[in-house]
Amino acid sequence: MISLAGRDILHGWGKFVFTGIGLGLLIGVTLVMAGVYRGMVDDGKALLDNSGADLWVVQRDTLGPYAESSSVHDDLYRSLLGQRGVARAANITYLTMQVRKGSEDVRAMVVGIAAGHPGAVPGWPPYLVAGRQITRGHYEAVADVASGLRLGERVGIRRNQYTVVGLTRRMVSSAGDPMVFIPLKDAQEAQFLKDNDAILQGRRRTAANPALNRPGVPGLLDAVLASQSTNPYVNAVLLTLAPGHAPDEVAESIRRWQRLTVYTRAQMEGILVGKLIATSARQIGMFLVILAVVSAAIVAFIIYTLTMDKIREIAVLKLIGTRNRTIAAMILQQAVALGLIGFVVGKIAATWSAPFFPKYVLLVPADTVAGFAAVMAICVLASLVSIRLALRVDPAEAIGG
Secondary structure, three states: OHHHHHHHHHHOHHHHHHHHHHHHHHHHHHHHHHHHHHHHHHHHHHHHHHHOOOEEEEOOOOOOOOOOOOOEEOOHHHHHHOOOOEEEEEEEEEEEEEEEEOOEEEEEEEEEEOOOOOOOOOOOOOOOOEEOOOOOOOOEEEEEHHHOOOOOOEEEEOOEEEEEEEEEOOOEOOOOOEEEEEEHHHHHHHHHOOOHHHHHHHHHHHHHOOOOOOOOOOOHHHHHHHHHOOOOEEOEEEEEEOOOOOHHHHHHHHHHHHOOEEEEHHHHHHHHHHHHOHHHHHHHHHHHHHHHHHHHHHHHHHHHHHHHHOHHHHHHHHHOOOOHHHHHHHHHHHHHHHHHHHHHHHHHHHHHHHHHOOOOOOOOHHHHHHHHHHHHHHHHHHHHHHHHHHHOOOOOHHHHO
């Protein structure tokens, strides 16, 4: 039985091997797409882990700084430090934008971090692969290596130029954009920075407003203009808790007394995975279904073609008394062999190509096992059409054909 299948494969080895390679490329794409989804989930979890926060305090009735816009006053952290169980509090801003790298633009998430150092202030990149952390109050940056920036390179953020003093890794947004860390005050300015003409026009409008430019109150206009030239808001406040305090209890206390929205680590992960990544997960799922259907069609077509090419040989086998079970097993073995070749090629292709993808691709053993089982199932099901055809062959065709 085995020799029959092997002999038939050797007879048409060219078609068989090239079909297996084509099938393998499809399987490789399938494994990579599954790895992209796993990578997105892992990036989201790494984003939360690397922030060093236990709680995220954001604008009321918003989903937090990663999912949608949030704005809270930058002096809020002082009152949060007085909450029972809060050990550290730090302001932070997030702004996804195009930063200037030489003559080209790079999409990045610019993160404004409060003064301090890793471990003492949440929000800082926890480790560096090269260089040092930010030590000055302005115009220094730490960038993720995925941004393509190098140590000492200058990066343009709005009208200011920043020197990259450190490089970190696995610090990306939920969308996969590399992070660039800059001092908080610079980030606050970058979020609401206007060009000179817009600033002059705004000052003219303010000066023309009689309610803000009263002759009897000479300092009022200057105070209003000064307040308009600064940004007193941040996107969130990150909190770390003292040992022995449950995040849910502290979060509930802040919600009750501060009237703000507070998320725990588990809740924030649910937002990232369940809301931000869910749409991508559905798209990837549909793509995997399409690839599975295409793979099944390819296997079914090539096995059907091979069966049609040897209709006379099958008739001869039936004429000399070969049982239907033996013929069916021969066709099934060919389909399984095609699947094995395709899976090996696909696994090699996925492993080799994964590092070159712009997004992080995480290939896990569980997906490999599931993929292998799916390929085998597809090959078995795809062979049923050819088996049905072979079993209906009339032995008389060996004589009359």
